[in-house]
Amino acid sequence: MSHPDDDDSLSRARARAQLLGGGRRGKTAEDVVRRVFAIQAQDTTAAGLGIRARGQDLTARAVRAAYEQDRTIVRNWFMRGTLHTIPADDVGWVTRLLAPRVLAATRHRYRDLGLTDDLRHRTDALIGQALAAHGPLTRAELAERLAVIGVDPTGQTPFHLIRHAALTGLLCHGPLRAGEPTYVLLDDWLPAAGERGPTEDAALEELARRYLAAYAPATVDDFACWSGLAVGAARRAWQDLAQAAAIVTDGDATVLARRPEDTGDQAGSPDVRLLPAYDNYLTGYRTRQESVDAAFEARVWPGGGVIRPTVLLDGQVVGTWARGSGGRAIAVDPFSPLAAQIQVEVDREATAITRFLHPPPVSTMA
Structure with a gap:
């Protein structure tokens, strides 16, 4: 994508886009997540530190408040079926866009674990009932309730069933309890999450636009790798942006034609x-x-x-x-x-x- 002599300027540009260079920092946890769109969040501590590194004098208390009191950011399974933190008002359309491919890719794992379509639907219903009745529950607490219908509470089975419920739009991560994540009903935690937002090709284009705002200069292959989308779908989003004159391409690297404002940087x-x-x-x-x-x-x-x-x-x-x-x-x-x-x-x-x-x-x- 670049010559060795260009790598320094390329990495500087990417660091600026990610609020990691040129003095750029977000003012709040919500501002950080919105400007970089997604924070890798497999580990709760690392996710908080990722927001901190991009923010101006942010405290752990402020980050937790954005998750739990303001509910402006949400941790759940999104890109590549892995845990990320994204803006709360993007949860619905991003899940609808990305989850079907993740679910399809996981079918062989479901089969290996004996998680049939019928069992997954039954556990979705049971998880929904438990969260509606008891509020936020930990993975262990949900596993205990799933054991009632014969689900092995050990190993990876509870994880895959909880993630399935998240990918189908039933639940998301809620408040921490003694440092441990809990799960809540998405519609209760974020009543507006069910609003449609962009769909199909418009959603693809919007995801590509968000990615370029936070990661450019980048290639379509970078976008496909980051999002987990099929390369064909990623290229279609690139083409739509090109037809709308929204991007500029120099060789393989692409940037937005109109970049986000750098006010205050x-x-x-x-x-x-x-x-x-x-x-x-x-x-x-x-x-x-x-x-x-x-x-x-x-x-x-x-x-x-x-x-x-x-x-x-x-x-x-x-x-x-x-x-x-x-x-x-x-x-x-x-x-x-x-x-x-x-x-x-x-x-x-x-x-x-x-x-x-x-x-x-x-x-x-x-």
Whole structure:
């Protein structure tokens, strides 16, 4: 897609689009999620840190309030059938667009587990009844109720049945309880989620537009890889945007013809961010070489599906990091020695993460 000499400018442009470069940051958790459209959210802590890295002085309390009190952002299974956080008012149309392909791709797994069409429909009904009667329930609590009709509460069976209920539009993630996710009825949690929104080709085009706003410069193959859509469907969305003169293509890379406004952004450099594990900056494209030097890929992707937390400098990954014992100390492992100015910014980010994960107690004094 690009020549080696172009990778630096490409990664800088992508970092800016993802609110990770050029001083760009969102003002609130909702603002961050809306501007980058989706935050990778397999892990609840990593999802919060992904929002933090893109926001201006955001606290964990503010992020949780966006999920649970304001309900402006929602965690559920979307792109590629994996957990993401997206704006609440996009849940309905995105689920209707992406879920059928995920469900079809999972049929062989359902068959292996003995989850027939009839059993899945019965468990959907039982899950709906349980959530309607008892409110938010954890995975273990739902598994206990499913055991009544003979569903094995151990292994992967409860997960697949809960995810099936989410992909069919029945439930979504609700409030955390003692740090553990719970599930709620989507229509109760977000009464407006059932509103139709864009459908069919219009929904495809809208998803492509949202992707380009948050990930460009990118290719149609990048979009297909990120979304989980068939390449043919992805190309159709690209064609629709091209016919509407909404995109500009230079070689293979595509950007929106009218880019989002950069109001309030500062173009200072260097821009250092500490990204969490599995961050979508590293999963939003088909290839990795534009953001991670090939010599260091194994230190970011050690195998087993793991993507380590990374140190990002102006769009380039320059190291990894981890939380030490107790989770308060941040240990940074740079690929090469860092300049003093960069180290100062890394230390500032590490302090911000510690403060985010371990905020000072709220004073109860008047």
